[in-house]
Amino acid sequence: MSQWSAAPAPFHRRLLTVLGIDELGAYRVLRVADVETPEPRPGQFAMIAAAERWGGGEDERPYLPRAFSIARRRVGESHFLLEDVGPGTRRLCELREGDGMWALGPLGKGFAPPRPRHRAILVGGGVGIAPLAILQDALEAEAATDVTVLLGFRDGARAQGAALLHGAQVATDDGSVGHHGLLTELLSKELYEDSRAEVYACGPAPMLEAVRAMCATRDVPAQLALEAGMACGFGACYGCAVPKRGGGYLRVCVDGPVVDAAELDRVSEHAGAPS
Amino acid sequence: MSQWSAAPAPFHRRLLTVLGIDELGAYRVLRVADVETPEPRPGQFAMIAAAERWGGGEDERPYLPRAFSIARRRVGESHFLLEDVGPGTRRLCELREGDGMWALGPLGKGFAPPRPRHRAILVGGGVGIAPLAILQDALEAEAATDVTVLLGFRDGARAQGAALLHGAQVATDDGSVGHHGLLTELLSKELYEDSRAEVYACGPAPMLEAVRAMCATRDVPAQLALEAGMACGFGACYGCAVPKRGGGYLRVCVDGPVVDAAELDRVSEHAGAPS
């Protein structure tokens, strides 16, 4: 099956074994043995929990599993990029080789491939770079498209996350690495008089909204990987609502996480990655 | 201050560091660095919790701290004997060198010393042997009294716990070690025509009740170390009630855990150690 079409996920959470966890600046890369999983489509995610002691952290949490983009696939392995922002991510960052981990997935809609002879511009902010790594792998498997990678981070420790992809232009808020300023400044340069550009973005809500607006004014097609607080990840709880164009809400877990920018009037406050 | 009089406990839970945890048959001996604690009186206990991940076990527990007899003191160290019977003890058995542990104590009434020229018979069942270890240490510090130790266990793996004390006569339910049968059979031999005997007992409720009854009929003074489900350990919750002679209840944590057998009509179902 092509890497752009997703097979259904197994209908139960699966107990996977942690192979290792590597530091990547302010982030961690969690590697788990994951043989029988259907190949994920770039942009899909999994609902994850530690098999032991999921709970008993800050405020007696976590309780529910947490959503993470599948950042990379290697033969028999899945990789996740983690940023410690609370009790769930903290517990996952404590996982060590041999520990058990529950995973449900792959879930949600992934990225659609670019049209022939188009140029893919990958725009990632903070931990939102995760789904762009597996996307870069997929695009390069089809030498057809040429790929530009623009990544933005808050500081130098986070900017080390850029190593997850390659050939990236980096911007940092504090100027410690690469361009001192906004990711969208890099993006506007790239979009300048390029009619073949297609944008693939994931990151904090304000960044996604800036990317959406910029692409909209220049008629550049853009796919946005959204985030939202989730309880289930498979459409059961209706908790991951994000306002859609023309009223009503979409469920990020089943109508997304990747949406066509045209589906939204704007990217709302809660629809982005932690920042 | 004499080892028989207790100083007040510090008025806050203290963060202690685990020095190590050793296997002792079916039990574990947990050793923690504990310098500034007032010397406990034999029979006193502490309320204990893991500093990290106390929770997230079976049924999202534990939540409250757990009560444990102070089994032994060594210079700057406190030792506890653990039996894994549920989520709290399981988590404590997972503690490793360097981990943090919360402790409140020493708490409760300990054992009273035997009268001059009397003979102390220590009777322990299962994990209930814990307070008898520190009691044996104390009695031997005063060469005055002679000490007999009778310990009963369910099986061979538990009988290895007998090594916590020395010179013990052992009985097991399954006959795998020592006397095949009841601890009270050993006790009745010892009590035979001994007018100098004083009994110090801790263990499961049925054992404590058998000891109480036997000592009562023979007019042998007995001190019983009771147990009860506890939330606080310092008299705040009134949860650790045990029926007392003449009606009403005593609080095991402040009126005990060590009580004079004469304070009870009988040892009730919930007033003993796990068995």
Add this chain to the structure above:
Amino acid sequence: MSSDETILTDAGDAVEFCGLSLAHPVINGSGTFDAIAARRAFGPALERDFPFAAFVSKTITLSPRAGNPPPRLWETPGGLINSIGLPNKGLHAYIAEDLPRLAELGVPLITNVMGSSAEEFSALVSACDERSEIAAIELNVSCPNVETGLDIGADPKQLKQVVGAARASTRKPLIVKLTPNTANVPACAAAAQEGGADAVSLINTLRAMALSPGGERGRRPWLGGSTGGLSGPALRAVALAQVVGVAARVSIPIVGMGGVQRASHARDLLDAGATLVAVGTESFRDPAAAARVAAGLRAGRRSEAVFPTA
């Protein structure tokens, strides 16, 4: 206790409930499982391994509802607060679009409906009464009364009247989903029975709230709907107490729910007097959770037969 019948039933796991025969006693809590979305996520395995002995729809209203603005979720110690706001496509689209697909699940369908008045309830119930795909109807009476602001189901008198109106509109089994946010849940259960209910289900979520962390130092409600409902293990002991109270008061069967994660929790509710148990929030942690619960009950029941006191 009805659990004893359950235990002694000949056909192994099969349970009789309001004239429906179910393969086992575990169903879903309304609004905690979307079989149509799950079919997309999990493919044919959904029908093959469908974990529920009957499928309860999320609450359906006469007109479509978009639901509450986000955020809609807040995690608590061992619990979840939701303020979803009952989004649904409305009765007619539900019947036209969803029912045919739900019928393919191969288990009895229970449609959960909510109205803001006796009239609305009977309109909803009559429409369901006409559909052969629907095996039973559950009334969500946790709808706030427009004058008092209290749940319709919180007041026995009002509840009896609403249930009576629904009863007059159908011969299908009628289940009343009680609200836990009231002083005398057994009295409400009795009122539902007097109104003609064939069964009651409980508990629904407990009214709860969270303030926004950080930002204005928590002065703003976190949930878009301001208040929400607490579910999950945190309220399991409250659910058990209410089921025991209701079982002592009514003779109709009970669907017990609230924080069920494992077979032992379901066992407790059955032993407390429930005929069926529903799994809700735990399905979010594992979509196959209910299958684990049903399997565990089966095993438990066997061992029970062998060692009566085990």
Add this chain to the structure above:
Amino acid sequence: MSSDETILTDAGDAVEFCGLSLAHPVINGSGTFDAIAARRAFGPALERDFPFAAFVSKTITLSPRAGNPPPRLWETPGGLINSIGLPNKGLHAYIAEDLPRLAELGVPLITNVMGSSAEEFSALVSACDERSEIAAIELNVSCPNVETGLDIGADPKQLKQVVGAARASTRKPLIVKLTPNTANVPACAAAAQEGGADAVSLINTLRAMALSPGGERGRRPWLGGSTGGLSGPALRAVALAQVVGVAARVSIPIVGMGGVQRASHARDLLDAGATLVAVGTESFRDPAAAARVAAGLRAGRRSEAVFPTA
């Protein structure tokens, strides 16, 4: 919100509450701290580091009570069910033996009393009124009405009458400890205010139950008192919702409690409209918990002054 007054109060942490001036806004929940037993366990450090700005007694009744048979405790996910049964030595022994010792704590004393009728309440309150050691009186109205079996405090009419009787018997500040086990807690708070209460406190424990594990496979209630009350973090979000609802309805000050473990939880209750917060179950995990909470509020308040949005 009253929290703003709290924040802007000149004397740093000091709070004015019903005419009492307290060193900070953190007190204990009734029945969750026994200062006399604690004095024995912790010695003089108890007075030196006393964590509560005022001390609330456990519930006192006219005649002595032994309390419920054990077991009295059951641990739940993030919570505790207790069925203690209000053991106490009765009004007269409390006044004769305990009051003099409690007076040594050096903080205002609030005596919590419970009667089974308006008459009993006024008898208890009059007796407290005569004692100079007692700064304020809290009414525990979670006592079951002999006819209905419901808490007296669950019915606004009954509550107003009981509070009125108590009001007539004292000029000391009167706090009404509301029951959370009812449909309309704000209406009960309003009834308490109309009856003459100077403040309300909430929440008390939620009715809950557990079945005995093992043995007869959980068919027997675990607690000696059969049902009990749930407290702790598990119900924090329920408490917050009730405090917000009550704050919107009454003008008298509120003592907020329910699952407070850290300063941020207390901050939430204050921001929701409470003037004081009480720490209950968390004191069982650490007798100095309330001191941590008070210190955290202080720090928070400072930083707030410095960075308004931090």
